[in-house]
Every structure is written in C-alpha cells, then in structure tokens.
Amino acid sequence: MEKVLLVNEIVKEKGALLFMQLIPESGETMSEFCQRLSQLLSSYDRQLVKVTCFGDLASQLAFELELTSRFGSEFPLTWIEGETCSDSFMNGIQVWAFKGQLEYFQAKGDAKGCSFEDEQGSYLFMGDLLSAPAQTPEDGYAELLLQVNSLLNEKGFAFTDIVRTWYYLDDILSWYDAFNRVRTRFFKQYGVFEKLVPASTGVSGKNKRATAVTMELLAFRPRVETVDLKQVQSPLQNEAGEYGSSFSRAIRIGTEAYQWMTISGTASILPSGETANSGDVQKQIAHSFEVIGQMVKNEGYSFNDITRATAYLKDHSSYELLQLFLCENPDYQVPLVVTQNTICRDDLLFEVEMDLVK
Structure with a gap:
C-alpha cells in the first residue's frame, strides 16, 4: 500500500491570529521539534495563546520542560493521552498564537488561561482544566463546571460565551x-x-493527575454588531441534543477579517442517533468524512482552509486503514494529527474534528 504522508506543518495567519499544527518529522528529536516551533513563532512575531499536545503520557513531562524552557510557562498547555500512531515521541501539537497584548492567568490546580482582544471580539482560552480526584466522575465534572463558570465571570465572560x-x-x-x-x-x-x-469533542484520555476529566474551552464575545456568530447544522446528521448529547455540530464566527468554523467530533452516526456501520472501521471512516465534508462544502469552505484536524482511532491497528482511505480518496487527504483514543460508544471506531478559517 502506498502510504499517505501526513502534512507535518500547517501555518495560517489571519489578522493578528496565527493558527498552527505541527507533527514531528521522521527522526526529528523533541529538541529539534521545539526549535522548529520557536523559529515559526519568531518569524511571525507571535506569542503563544495555547498549545494542545497529543501523545503518550510517558513523553509529557520531558516535552513540557523542553517547551517551557523556550517559551516560559504562562500559556495554557494541555497534554492529551493517546497512544502514538508513529515512531515519533508524540502525535502532534495544535497551537494558537497572537500578535498583541495577552493576559495570562492561573486557575485552580495546573489550569491556565489566556485572554486577548482584536477589533472583532474578545477571546478567552482555558486549558489543562482537570476535575478533582477522590470524587465520583460526575461529581468531579459538576464541580469543574462551577469552577469554569467562576473563572469566566472573573474575566468578564459568561458561561453562555463558550463556543x-x-x-x-x-x-x-x-x-x-x-x-x-x-x-x-x-x-x-x-x-x-x-x-x-x-461545539464539542468527547473522547477518552487520561491526564497527568489521573482524574476523570480533562477539559479545554474557547469563549468568544463579539465587540461589534457585524460579527455573525451561529450554530451550523449538519446536512447528514441531526443535532446531538435530539439523542441526549448537548453539543452543536459546528460553530461559525464570521467577522470582517476572517470566517472561522470549528466542527465537533464527528463519528459514524445516523440522523436517528444510532451508530452506522457498527464493527466496520473502513465504512465508519468513510461515513465520518462524508458527513464532515458535506458540512465544509455547505458553508463555503474547502479542506485547504483547515487550521487543525484530529483523527481519533479506537484501535491503533486501524491506522493503516485510515491511510488506505486517504490514499484512495484524494478529496479527503486532510492534514491530520492521528491518535488512539476510545470514542464515546463501544461500537464507534473512528472520530474526526477540525477547525477551518478563510
């Protein structure tokens, strides 16, 4: 089988914002990888807003030390556990950076946040939000949501500003x-x-504190009336709320400077909410891409507009089947960080999510 080489670098600049996704190159060391990130940020004159990392927890501490030795430790940095799907030290990272004034803040535990403004609106990221240990998972999650609400209020946002x-x-x-x-x-x-x-993603993943929940969020509050903030519906799936899962299929922020859309984790689910193609990972991959591809097309985007994309595989051995699908379907050859994480149902074998900007 001819292998599809995953794009190891996405860099898109829209106004003061910079969107990046980096995957380690073959043989690239941790230090070389961080140096590549440093050179990119320097060339674009940007400061880190947030970094999300995907990989085995065994690499987490060494990578965070390497990264913070170069960039400091003020920005939100979240490590998502998932078996690596290559011979590299991690699956990849996804980054936002900004040119302008940033406010970093510390939350309970290791959680951190970053807020900033442009002409269109006010933004706030929070990462590495971990539920408390020694509680039932649901109690820990409920407490975490209360913590998030308080932090948002302190920074001038409401819970309803989360996008x-x-x-x-x-x-x-x-x-x-x-x-x-x-x-x-x-x-x-x-x-x-x-x-x-x-919009939302929910898959498995352990964190460094061995608690039940790791959370990241983005809140946005428009500053001008011309901003178009809306939920985007999927033409091939009904809203998740119809079968008891409270998230929208996608959110779009339209400003005079750019049109940004984030698509929720998308799996092989029928309009009824039932799993499609149970047990067949190849068909689930194809169905998921068909659903997400139709959303992208309907909103006037193309896969060339992707700023980040993550594919979650329930089984590491399905990686070659994903590569085969991409090889046979060039229209869907999207830049992906691929990681092994269990999906929210036992019979779901694949999920994909992405952000796009134009």
Missing part, C-alpha cells in the same frame, strides 16, 4: 451517559439552550 469545548474522559464508556446528564443539567441552569450550544 467550543474539548473533553477527554478517563474510562469514558463507563460514565459517558452520566457526563451528558451533568452537562445538560448545567446548560439548562445557565441558559445555554436559549443562546448558543457550544
């Missing part, structure tokens, strides 16, 4: 239903359903 969340749940299959109940209850309490339901 995107990422959740990585230890032992996801044992308590995903309870996770959804807690999230839905919180959304009702804080009026999320009356405003905008965030």
Whole structure:
C-alpha cells in the first residue's frame, strides 16, 4: 500500500491570529521539534495563546520542560493521552498564537488561561482544566463546571460565551451517559439552550493527575454588531441534543477579517442517533468524512482552509486503514494529527474534528 504522508506543518495567519499544527518529522528529536516551533513563532512575531499536545503520557513531562524552557510557562498547555500512531515521541501539537497584548492567568490546580482582544471580539482560552480526584466522575465534572463558570465571570465572560469545548474522559464508556446528564443539567441552569450550544469533542484520555476529566474551552464575545456568530447544522446528521448529547455540530464566527468554523467530533452516526456501520472501521471512516465534508462544502469552505484536524482511532491497528482511505480518496487527504483514543460508544471506531478559517 502506498502510504499517505501526513502534512507535518500547517501555518495560517489571519489578522493578528496565527493558527498552527505541527507533527514531528521522521527522526526529528523533541529538541529539534521545539526549535522548529520557536523559529515559526519568531518569524511571525507571535506569542503563544495555547498549545494542545497529543501523545503518550510517558513523553509529557520531558516535552513540557523542553517547551517551557523556550517559551516560559504562562500559556495554557494541555497534554492529551493517546497512544502514538508513529515512531515519533508524540502525535502532534495544535497551537494558537497572537500578535498583541495577552493576559495570562492561573486557575485552580495546573489550569491556565489566556485572554486577548482584536477589533472583532474578545477571546478567552482555558486549558489543562482537570476535575478533582477522590470524587465520583460526575461529581468531579459538576464541580469543574462551577469552577469554569467562576473563572469566566472573573474575566468578564459568561458561561453562555463558550463556543467550543474539548473533553477527554478517563474510562469514558463507563460514565459517558452520566457526563451528558451533568452537562445538560448545567446548560439548562445557565441558559445555554436559549443562546448558543457550544461545539464539542468527547473522547477518552487520561491526564497527568489521573482524574476523570480533562477539559479545554474557547469563549468568544463579539465587540461589534457585524460579527455573525451561529450554530451550523449538519446536512447528514441531526443535532446531538435530539439523542441526549448537548453539543452543536459546528460553530461559525464570521467577522470582517476572517470566517472561522470549528466542527465537533464527528463519528459514524445516523440522523436517528444510532451508530452506522457498527464493527466496520473502513465504512465508519468513510461515513465520518462524508458527513464532515458535506458540512465544509455547505458553508463555503474547502479542506485547504483547515487550521487543525484530529483523527481519533479506537484501535491503533486501524491506522493503516485510515491511510488506505486517504490514499484512495484524494478529496479527503486532510492534514491530520492521528491518535488512539476510545470514542464515546463501544461500537464507534473512528472520530474526526477540525477547525477551518478563510
């Protein structure tokens, strides 16, 4: 089989924002990888807003030390556990950077945040948000949401300003239903359903503290009336809320400077909410890409507009089947960070998510 070489570098500049995705090159050391990131940031004169890392926890401490020795430790840095799908030390990183004034802040535990403004709106990232240990997973998650709400309020945002969340749940299959109940209850309490339901991803993933939940989020508050902030529906899937999972398929922020869209984790699910192609990873990969590809097309984007994209495989051995699909379907040869993480249902074998900007 001819292998598809994953694009090891995406760099897109839109106004003061810089979007990056980096994958280690074959044989590239951790130090060389961080040097490549440093040179890119220097050439674009940007400061780090957030870094999200995918890879085995065994590499986490060494990589964070290498990264913070070059860039300091103020920015949000989240490490998502997932078996590496290559011979590299990690699967890849996804980065936002900004040219202008940033405010970094520390939250409870190791969680950190970064806020900034451009002419269009105010932004806030929070990363490495971990639930507390020694609690039931759902209680820890509920406490985490209360913590998030307080932090947002302190920084002049409301919970309803959240446009995107990422959740990585230890032992996801044992308590995903309870996770959804807690999230839905919180959304009702804080009026999320009356405003905008965030896009979201929820897959498995351990964190360095061995707690039940790792969370990242992006909040956005428009500063001008011309900003178009909306939920995007999928033409091939119904809203997840119809089968008990409280997230939107995608969120789009349209400004005079750029059109940014974030697409939730997308798996092989029918409009009814049932799993399609159960047990067949090749068909699930094809179906997931068909769904996400139609959303991209309908909103006037192309895969050339991708700023980051993550593929989650339940089984590491499916990596070659994903490569085969990309080889046979050039229209879907998207730049991917590929990682092994369990999906939210036992019969789901693949999930893909992405951000795009034009």
